[in-house]
Amino acid sequence: MSDFDKIGSHLPDPFRLWWREKVLSTSDEVRLLAEDGMEEGLVFVAEEQVSGRGRRGAEWFSPPGESLAFSVLLRPAEPKAFWYRLSLVAGLAVAETLEKFVPLVEIKWPNDVLIGGKKIAGILVEAGKDFVVVGIGINVNTEKFPEGLAATSLCIEAGRPIAREEVLLGVVNRLAVHSARLDEGFKDVIEGIRERCYLTGNQVSLTCADQRRKGVVKGLGSGGELLLECEGGTEKIHQADEVRIIRE
Ligand code: BTN
Numbered sequence: 622m623s624d625f626d627k628i629g630s631h632l633p634d635p636f637r638l639w640w641r642e643k644v645l646s647t648s649d650e651v652r653l654l655a656e657d658g659m660e661e662g663l664v665f666v667a668e669e670q671v672s673g674r675g676r677r678g679a680e681w682f683s684p685p686g687e688s689l690a691f692s693v694l695l696r697p698a699e700p701k702a703f704w705y706r707l708s709l710v711a712g713l714a715v716a717e718t719l720e721k722f723v724p725l726v727e728i729k730w731p732n733d734v735l736i737g738g739k740k741i742a743g744i745l746v747e748a749g750k751d752f753v754v755v756g757i758g759i760n761v762n763t764e765k766f767p768e769g770l771a772a773t774s775l776c777i778e779a780g781r782p783i784a785r786e787e788v789l790l791g792v793v794n795r796l797a798v799h800s801a802r803l804d805e806g807f808k809d810v811i812e813g814i815r816e817r818c819y820l821t822g823n824q825v826s827l828t829c830a831d832q833r834r835k836g837v838v839k840g841l842g843s844g845g846e847l848l849l850e851c852e853g854g855t856e857k858i859h860q861a862d863e864v865r866i867i868r869e
Pocket of ligand 1: 649674676679733745756
């Protein structure tokens with residue numbers, strides 16, 4: 622019996638919950654199940670991840686009992702060219718859910734979720750041949766972070782512990798709404814991200830296809846690309862490894 626059992630029957634169709642005490646990574650588990658033909662909508666949550674992964678191969682810190690680590694299996698009907706939009710969709714779903722507990726949640730393009738400039742949630746979207754695994758890690762009741770990590774948690778920001786299952790249910794509900802907006806309706810996702818965009822108006826440095834770019838972020842384009850004002854004009858950045866705000 623886990624804290625999560627009570628929300629299983631409240632998830633919107635076709636989402637359903639699996640809970641495990643300990644796995645290597647929820648995203649690896651879901652990928653294997655997807656390759657074996659599992660239907661879309663699986664929400665795989667684990668109390669402990671032994672090798673939770675972040676983007677660019679980083680380790681993901683998620684202390685058991687405090688944080689929320691889960692992965693969702695989707696099989697989008699839209700063409701593959703739209704699947705990258707799930708990163709933005711997931712970021713918005715998380716931000717909207719956290720706002721039920723705390724104000725002023727920001728999205729750092731493409732999909733980090735921050736409060737007061739500190740990371741509260743991370744998203745890892747990985748595509749297979751005919752599926753996408755959306756891995757989400759949220760610092761819910763984490764009180765202490767490793768030295769040097771600019772991170773915060775819902776409990777620190779709200780000043781009280783928050784039920785992780787409530788957060789999970791909220792995110793899945795919002796994901797159900799926004800993941801149906803990959804093509805028509807994507808403008809509503811973009812609008813939601815623009816309202817919370819951490820980078821807009823800031824000078825940033827980023828790496829894109831192994832090249833460093835510097836410029837001022839003017840906002841987001843209609844396809845979710847970052848509009849970067851550089852010396853030669855406005856560039857549309859579709860993907861970037863690391864985005865850093867330059868503070869003077
Ligand atoms: C990042 O910000 O670098 C992305 C972090 C993603 C972490 C989640 S936790 C659940 C899922 N399983 C993993 O191994 N990683 C993702």
